Amino acid sequence: MNKTARKYESAALADEGYWTSVSQAIRQEAVRLLEQGAVAGVVGYIAGRRTGTAMPVVAATPDQAKELIFSPACVNNLALYLTKAKKEVRAKGKLAIVAKGCDLRALAGLLGESQLKREDVYIIGIACAGVYGAHADRSQPLCDATIARKCRECTVREPTDTDLVAGTLPALPALEPLEAQELARLEAMTPQERWAFWKEHFSRCIRCLACRQICPFCFCEQCLCDRNRPQSVETTPRPAGNTAWHIVRAMHLAGRCGGCAECERVCPMDIPLNLLNRKMAKELKELYDYEAGLTPQEKGPLTEYKEDDDESFIK
Amino acid sequence: MHTDKVKHDFEPKIVALVCTWCTYAGADLAGTSRMQYPPNVRVVKFPCTGRIDPVFILRAFQKGADGVLVSGCHPGDCHYMAGNFHARRRFAAFRKLLEFVGVDLSRLQFSWVSAAEGGKWVEMVTELTERVRQLGPLTEFRELELAEQWSGATLTTPELKEAYQAI
Ligand code: SF4
Ligand code: SF4
Ligand code: FES
Numbered sequence: 001m002n003k004t005a006r007k008y009e010s011a012a013l014a015d016e017g018y019w020t021s022v023s024q025a026i027r028q029e030a031v032r033l034l035e036q037g038a039v040a041g042v043v044g045y046i047a048g049r050r051t052g053t054a055m056p057v058v059a060a061t062p063d064q065a066k067e068l069i070f071s072p073a074c075v076n077n078l079a080l081y082l083t084k085a086k087k088e089v090r091a092k093g094k095l096a097i098v099a100k101g102c103d104l105r106a107l108a109g110l111l112g113e114s115q116l117k118r119e120d121v122y123i124i125g126i127a128c129a130g131v132y133g134a135h136a137d138r139s140q141p142l143c144d145a146t147i148a149r150k151c152r153e154c155t156v157r158e159p160t161d162t163d164l165v166a167g168t169l170p171a172l173p174a175l176e177p178l179e180a181q182e183l184a185r186l187e188a189m190t191p192q193e194r195w196a197f198w199k200e201h202f203s204r205c206i207r208c209l210a211c212r213q214i215c216p217f218c219f220c221e222q223c224l225c226d227r228n229r230p231q232s233v234e235t236t237p238r239p240a241g242n243t244a245w246h247i248v249r250a251m252h253l254a255g256r257c258g259g260c261a262e263c264e265r266v267c268p269m270d271i272p273l274n275l276l277n278r279k280m281a282k283e284l285k286e287l288y289d290y291e292a293g294l295t296p297q298e299k300g301p302l303t304e305y306k307e308d309d310d311e312s313f314i315k
Numbered sequence: 316m317h318t319d320k321v322k323h324d325f326e327p328k329i330v331a332l333v334c335t336w337c338t339y340a341g342a343d344l345a346g347t348s349r350m351q352y353p354p355n356v357r358v359v360k361f362p363c364t365g366r367i368d369p370v371f372i373l374r375a376f377q378k379g380a381d382g383v384l385v386s387g388c389h390p391g392d393c394h395y396m397a398g399n400f401h402a403r404r405r406f407a408a409f410r411k412l413l414e415f416v417g418v419d420l421s422r423l424q425f426s427w428v429s430a431a432e433g434g435k436w437v438e439m440v441t442e443l444t445e446r447v448r449q450l451g452p453l454t455e456f457r458e459l460e461l462a463e464q465w466s467g468a469t470l471t472t473p474e475l476k477e478a479y480q481a482i
Contacts, residue, residue, distance in 0.1 A: 186415070195417025195455055203462065224370070232370045239462040244373055247416060251369055254408050276415070283411040288404070302408060305400035307390065313410060314403065314425040315439065
């Protein structure tokens with residue numbers, strides 16, 4: 001939390017050569033796939049209009065594929081576009097996707113939840129140095145000061161089980177695990193302090209639902225939180241309904257979330273949503289030894305059970 | 316038969332979410348056996364603990380419950396085979412989440428009560444009611460319910476105070 005007291009390094013974490021070589025590898029493969037007709041489109045990134053930005057695209061022709069890039073601005077989790085809910089994208093046919101490690105975890109989750117089949121997707125994995133955080137000064141290179149919080153403690157930089165890996169990972173320095181520190185700080189608080197912490201955050205939520213829209217796992221066609229008659233969660237952006245929304249969101253993602261932290265990145269109110277996701281992931285690891293990984297798992301921790309699961313909390 | 320009535324300053328509202336096959340039948344047995352237990356409990360019946368979505372627990376707290384009891388068939392006795400096994404994992408995770416958000420877990424009790432355990436039902440209800448009575452009203456969720464442009468702390472008119480009490 002102590003953002004002001006800390007001094008951030010501004011030395012680039014990876015040199016220009018790394019980014020261009022990854023971009024080139026993606027382009028080459030995408031062009032090849034499209035020319036051969038192996039896929040109908042490549043879900044990847046192209047440069048945005050402003051410098052230091054990028055945006056998702058479905059490249060459908062070799063010419064479009066030549067525009068594909070990878071840069072620290074490629075923040076989006078593209079797995080989002082492969083759920084059944086994205087009918088327009090899926091209707092195109094077999095797709096290739098550019099995926100960072102954290103996107104791959106989401107993809108593995110979607111495969112496990114039968115949202116798509118492995119043979120329906122060609123995966124171009126990225127040996128990933130990291131991406132910009134939500135408020136990074138994008139005139140700077142990717143560095144200690146601009147890198148996303150999730151990337152500071154990433155364990156999936158080198159993808160596995162992909163059809164291709166683009167680029168080679170540069171040597172990266174160890175960065176301070178800010179998010180883990182924040183989590184530990186919260187866990188050490190008294191329940192009252194934690195309540196106050198979350199109350200303050202949840203009260204600011206404006207219920208734009210950007211966090212839901214960006215989440216690869218929020219693919220329900222009708223969200224429980226939108227329903228009335230009977231209404232489960234109040235839909236107006238008042239503290240009570242917000243708290244319910246956030247608890248339900250965290251609960252529905254527990255055991256599924258891959259930790260891409262897109263929800264936190266898109267939140268206009270800077271609510272630290274990934275802390276909730278991480279906390280749940282941590283608890284489920286402790287309780288049921290489950291961890292979201294790069295390979296699809298047929299069952300999540302909350303869709304299976306063991307007869308001798310812990311029930312010390314039940315009388 | 317009647318035990319002496321004690322007058323308390325605070326009567327907690329307890330919501331019990333129960334499975335119809337075991338705990339509800341157990342509560343029924345307690346009733347037909349004329350066992351006494353605190354009338355603070357409001358029972359909501361579900362087909363199975365597997366149907367008890369964690370959001371119901373949350374909703375109960377938000378709408379004024381001071382304590383929540385969730386109860387169903389013992390493991391292995393679920394009438395839908397595995398409903399309570401799934402529920403058990405869900406509740407375990409949900410407890411952790413509530414704890415992380417700062418909710419006092421001593422207001423939330425889970426139990427297995429079979430159709431034959433009228434006595435255990437009485438025990439569960441009495442225990443939770445008395446524990447919550449000691450803790451006092453659950454104010455966090457009520458304050459949240461009121462928090463908006465104006466805050467619950469500045470209740471000035473009698474009408475507003477009355478509305479607050481009625482929640
Ligand atoms: S979390 Fe890891 S895989 Fe994801 S963007 Fe950051 S460094 Fe890359
Ligand atoms: S993105 Fe942020 S403000 Fe919008 S609904 Fe999610 S938490 Fe609330
Ligand atoms: S029928 Fe009682 S818990 Fe499933």
